[in-house]
Amino acid sequence: MNLAELLQAQARERPAAPAIIERGGTLTFAGLEHAAGQAAALLHADGVRAGDGVLVFQPMSGELYVILSALFRLGAVAVFLDPGMGRRHIEGCCAMYPPKAIIASWRAQLLIWSSPALRRIPRRYVCGRFFPGAVSLRRARRLSPLAHVTATSDATPALVTFTSGSTGTPKAALRTHGFLAVQHRVLARHLSLQAGEIDLATLPIFVLANLASGVTSLIPDADLRRPGAVDAVPVLAQVRRHRATRTAASPAFLERLVDHAERHGVSGLGGLRRVYTGGAPVFPALLRRLQEQAPDAVIEVVYGSTEAEPIAHGRWRSGECTGATSGPGRGLLAGRPVPEIGLRILPNRWGEPIGPFLEKEFDRVSLPHGAAGEIVVSGAHVLPGYLHGRGDEETKFDVDGRRWHRTGDAGYIDDEGRLWLLGRAGARIVDGKGEIYPFPVELAALEQPGVRRAALVSHRGRRVLVVEPSGIGTLHATELKKALAWSALDQVRGVPRIPLDKRHNAKVDYPALRSMLEKDPG
Template sequence: MKNIAAILQHQAQLYPDAIAIIDRHSRQTSFSRLNQAAIHTASNLSAAGIQAGDAVLVFQPMSAELYIILIALFRLGAIALFLDPSAGKTHIERCCQLYRAKALIATPKAHFLRLISPAIRQIPLKFCVSPFCSLFRPTPATGDIYPATFETPALLTFTSGSTGYPKAAMRTHGFLLTQHQVLENHLQLQPGKVDLTTLPIFVLANLASGVTSLIPNVNLRQPGNINAAKVISQIQTYQPQSGVASPAFWERLAEACQQDGLILPSFRQIFSGGAPVFVSLIRRLQAIAPQAEVIAVYGSTEAEPIAERVSPRTLPDNASLGLCVGKPIPEIALKILRNQWGTPLSYSTPEAFDRDCLPSGEVGEIVVSGSHVLSGYLQGKGDSETKFDVSKQRWHRTGDLGYLDTEGQLWLLGRCSACIVDDEGILYPFAVEAIARQFSQVRHAAVISHQGKRLLCLELQSPLPDLAILHRALDWAKLSEIQILSKIPVDKRHNAKIDYPALQQILAQNSKA
């Protein structure tokens, strides 16, 4: 059986009294209690009419309830749908049109979305997650698990749609199991370990490995604005050995620790990904967690992880080369292709593909292939932009520019769409931004072409003592100007990736003022 719920149930049998999840207000839920609650919830959903293949839209923050619901849906062979409500009404409507949900499971607050969304109002079955929710009531459940295959759909998420319509990424039970095995290997997940976890997919990996997930008691939808004091208190109480979070989350935590002169000695590993992990953050994390390895993880929605870098204590000063993300993991194939972003790719033979692959040191598109790389989007919508086949092997175009050095390490140079090509030549964003981010006073940096000029925009967390030093360090980039902005727009999910289109709008508005 390939049902992901089976491996979760197995952990409940091995470690029934071990703590699976610690969430808000120090509430602790054991593996056996989590599994029993999922069995009861699956029975109640089945009685309400949810069957294998039905889609259920879920609006629930990271908590024990979220994983009870998720495991219950897996047990039934139903499909869990997740979308970002903060993306707005248009995004919600488009996502709901891509895949029709039979049921909605949401918090009381999330049910207010029914007032603005006709698509959500049309969902036939609706459940409210609350202390009195009927979903979780005990029932004489059988506990049977749907006999899923490798290809049985399990989890559907949507891209942001920032460059057009959102794409639907369907993960099957087999895909989730494969991804779990890769994450287990590279996160070194072991039973009894406590992991500070901020990203939903990693809690699933923890549950499948007997690891305790410590979920921060803060708003994880805004990692760049968390109440760091609350998180530090949880860390001091539960002493996690590892942590996984976006750079924005770790920046807030490191800033608070340094202000108060605190260190976090329990950490042995700190993983950061989902956005660029610059050297300045690595140094700050090494200072507040002196016993920990700091590991930068490069990946994407479609391929997680792709590469990882275990940062040495002495970091080389080579930011002008871009952002080093380490070596590709063994489970993935990675190539650098001649940059053709925006043009669909097709290769009739492996030889034709090989001719487009670049040697070490040359910059191009990063493309990946592997069993934990999403092979396509729902109904093929979006495949022509980011997928291509070479002799039955499916490849994914990450949309990132980079190169491999002579030691096989991958260096990122920014998004293909953010690359600047003008009369001065080619300018790669990360080659500039990585240097700017070496200055501790810089919170965000973005290089952009605006009205024919190369601009470096900075958001500062404290005044730079001398901009002339930065000018000299970037003399080779032939910048027209360095602008200080009160805020540089970043992505909503991780609060760390530069939103270049939004930045263009800000600059345009400033030009008119």
């Protein structure tokens, strides 16, 4: 099935219902279908064909999903990369999957002049007003919609995204129509997507699931590239005005909304009935604050990754995901693995290739409940490999011909079948004192007064807990070290700010933190 057919089905069933609401207006399901058909007609007339890669530089918006639906209809492949990673990243991505066309906002068109790879792309389209050398998509409004939908198989490519490549060459994640259809079904089931609901949508792949399920996506009036710096005022106003009933968002985004609501005593989240959060560590303190702001909402933590979404989820305060951190070494509770996924814990050999295995051998090396190690997963909605196999050696292995993915995370399964996260597999510290993972120590530190963020690293052979003060109360390093005596810390060190990843604004950037410590050993 072509994904465009799922979107067409919603246009037939609920043509007048809003599909996307944003600052610029509302797009109904029928309106989305009509505009996508017109855009497909323009692109097809200009020579875009099935299998062509089309690079898309357009922020999350109604126009983005018109473009995606048009490309799916043609059997073309939508290609996404992060231009903020710089020219070298752009050149590397375009070399791996050379685009035949580029569709970009007016501002993004300016990137073309600074990149030889982008200038070599033969067809160029601009969203909105005229730009020299580019065809405006507004021309499509004069055309009759292209009714034909290109037949695709489960193996037909639909979407390509690239990793940051911060630790080397970028990897290309290629999702097929079959993969995205399966992922939609899994997300619809575990996120309880119900037609007619209004979702404050912050994650692009979840909007596709919304559109295929008849859920209205409310696009936040915010720069979603920096979720930890969004202005909460217009977003909360949107939630109230449009009576949003649910949201799926990163913890950094939700923390901004909660911070504003608490500081100014304003409402905004009280009408939400479901809140899903993930994509970065979700700490119990945020979940407690969220529940106070949305007292009638079911709040769930979702654990997943680019290659496998979702892996596990759990309901806050239900026994599935209580967020309990009592006792040394427990980690962060992610909930129960979804039944559609196979999940095992293997001895931590991160950085070394593993497998292939026979089934019996795999069973033998898999760790029992309670034992910590690498989290590996398999299933129909788990990406089987990267484009050209680049990156497969480090992250994939086979068990009797079945492909498994190494998440890069460490954790364990408890006796109740729940998954606990311990941090990145590569962040494990092994020294003369034994083995320790960062999450248990960081979580315990966050329960102490005066701590906003915490990060455990090994620095020059010593266990160092780096702490960012909360600004509320006083940070007492000696008392903190004593409270965490079980972790055998060598030093507790306060810093003004712990560096975070650019994408989520919620994950500790451990390489940047280590570099900071090297420059100023303290």
